[in-house]
Amino acid sequence: MPIMTEEMREIMEAQDQQKAEYQELAGRIMVFARDQIMVSMRFLDRALFRMPMVPADTVATYGVNGQVIYYNTDHVLHSYKEEKNRCTRAFLHMIFHCIFSHPFQYEKMDRECWNLACDIAVEKTILDLKIADTQLALDGKRERVIRKLEEQAPALTAERLYRFFADNPSAAQEYMEQAELFEQDDHLHWIPKRETDAADRTGDTITTDTRTAMMGCHEADTGEDGEQADDIDEALVGQSQDDWADISQHAKTDIETFSREQGFGVGSLLRNLQETLREKQDYGAFLRKFAVLGEEMHINDDEFDYIYYTYGLQLYENMPLVEPLEYRENKRIREFVIALDTSGSCQGATVEKFLRKTYDILKNTESYFKRVNIHIIQCDSKIQRDVKVTTDEEFDAYMQDVQLAGFGGTDFRPVFIYVDDLIARHEFHNLRGLIYFTDGQGTFPEHAPDYETAFVFIEEGFTIPETPPWAIRLVLREDEV
Secondary structure (H helix, E strand, O other): OOOOHHHHHHHHHHHHHHHHHHHHHHHHHHHHHHHHHHHHHHHHHHHHHHOEEOOOOOOOOEEEEEOOOOOOHHHHHHHHOOOOOHHHHHHHHHHHHHHHHHHHHHOOOHHHHHHHHHHHHHHHHHHHHOOOOOOOHHHHHHHHHHHHHHHHOOOOHHHHHHHHHHHHHHHHHHHHHOOHOOOEEHHHHOOOOOHHHOOOHHHOOOOOHHHHHHHHHOOOOOHHHHOOOOOOOEEEOOOOHHHHHHHHHHHHHHHHHHHHHOOOHHHHHHHHHHHHOOOOOOOHHHHOOOOOEEEOOOOOOOOOHHHHHHHHHOOOOOOOOOOOOOOHHHHHHHEEEEEOOOOOOOOOEHHHHHHHHHHHHHHHOOOOEEEEEEEEEEEOOEEEEEHHHHHHHHHHHHHHHOOOOOOOOOOOOHHHHHHHHHHHHHOOOOEEEEEEOOOOOOOOOOOOOOOEEEEEEEEEOOOOOOOOOOEEEEEHHHHHH
8 A cells, every 4th residue: 555645745735725615616506596586586585495405426517316416516607617507597497496396296207208308398387487697608599499399299298298298208308418417406206216326225315425514504513423414414304395395386476476566487397386276176076066965776785783673573573663764875976967068179099098987986885776867968169979878888889989979160059959958848857067178269158057067178289168057067188097
């Protein structure tokens, strides 16, 4: 083993000092980037100060996982020297990833496709905000690509872009070739912890240097090393997806006020936040709201007391003290109308998926009568087809050969006129409800019908209108049908 000379020791100490100076300078640049964003967008206050900023060799540029912001010291210094706004842009890019919940959905997605969708959605949002401190030289090129994409995809949120890329592999490949244009950070730390542990058994992704930097960031009190490490671990697990959902809701509320005051172009930002905060709908539970009370001729075992019944038979021979209740009320779907909008903007596979989903729920739920009276009406601006089903076999036959007709404009009124006529002709005796599957681009009736009505809208880039006060409204994504 070679002996370290005094000169070699001085060189190493100088290198260590230089590294420390570089790290300090890079840290100051990151703080400066955060403060610039705070000055321009105070509605992001909770998000901006939520995570410690840590130098790390595990990223080539920047990285975030909802708990920590990582940055490569050399990259920060180099990029700041080349273009001052690049650090601020990357910082905001990572914050938007978190408040849009992008890292938390990584496990269930095709990662290459999800990476691209998330980066484009975030960059689109930043470009629309037009914040001077985040503008870069290549923004013009980014905007041209985004304008082209907007002509193909309904809305540029990460979730919608992901579905667009999944449904259009050739378009996905085209935009994948330009992915680098929209990248600002590594998504390595989005990978679930157990996968990184399996890949690297030497320890977790938080290195000793990272822990030391985090202690400085949190201004931790000096003490036993184990106690400090425990404090850091507690900080790391303190930022869950639910925590970020609360932050996103806070930001959305502030934006809705702040945008009116400042006139920022926050349309893309609000759309992404609405997508993030949107609750997944249970279509099955929704459909059961249309259940109708009916009676079946059988003993209600839940309310029958066999003790008094058999005691009466023994005491009075054939005279029971109580009679069994013959009837039991249960929720049953008996008479129902399903209206399918077959206009040009709502057709094909989406309509069939909705019908099959509705059929499966009706058939598999306890709320299904052995005989039903369900009218499946296809319509655009007029009635195109009406099929009546009364048994499982008729429903199965219809589903085996669904033929859609129409594809013109949309007007909701003819369906209600037609159903009212069916009632007048005694086709229905106790119609519980009508569910109208549509994209929403139509004319509503002026007056409420005599039966419960629901409009189910598919949210695929179209503006969802407000429904009349007498109608129930449900908005689904195509993948929720």
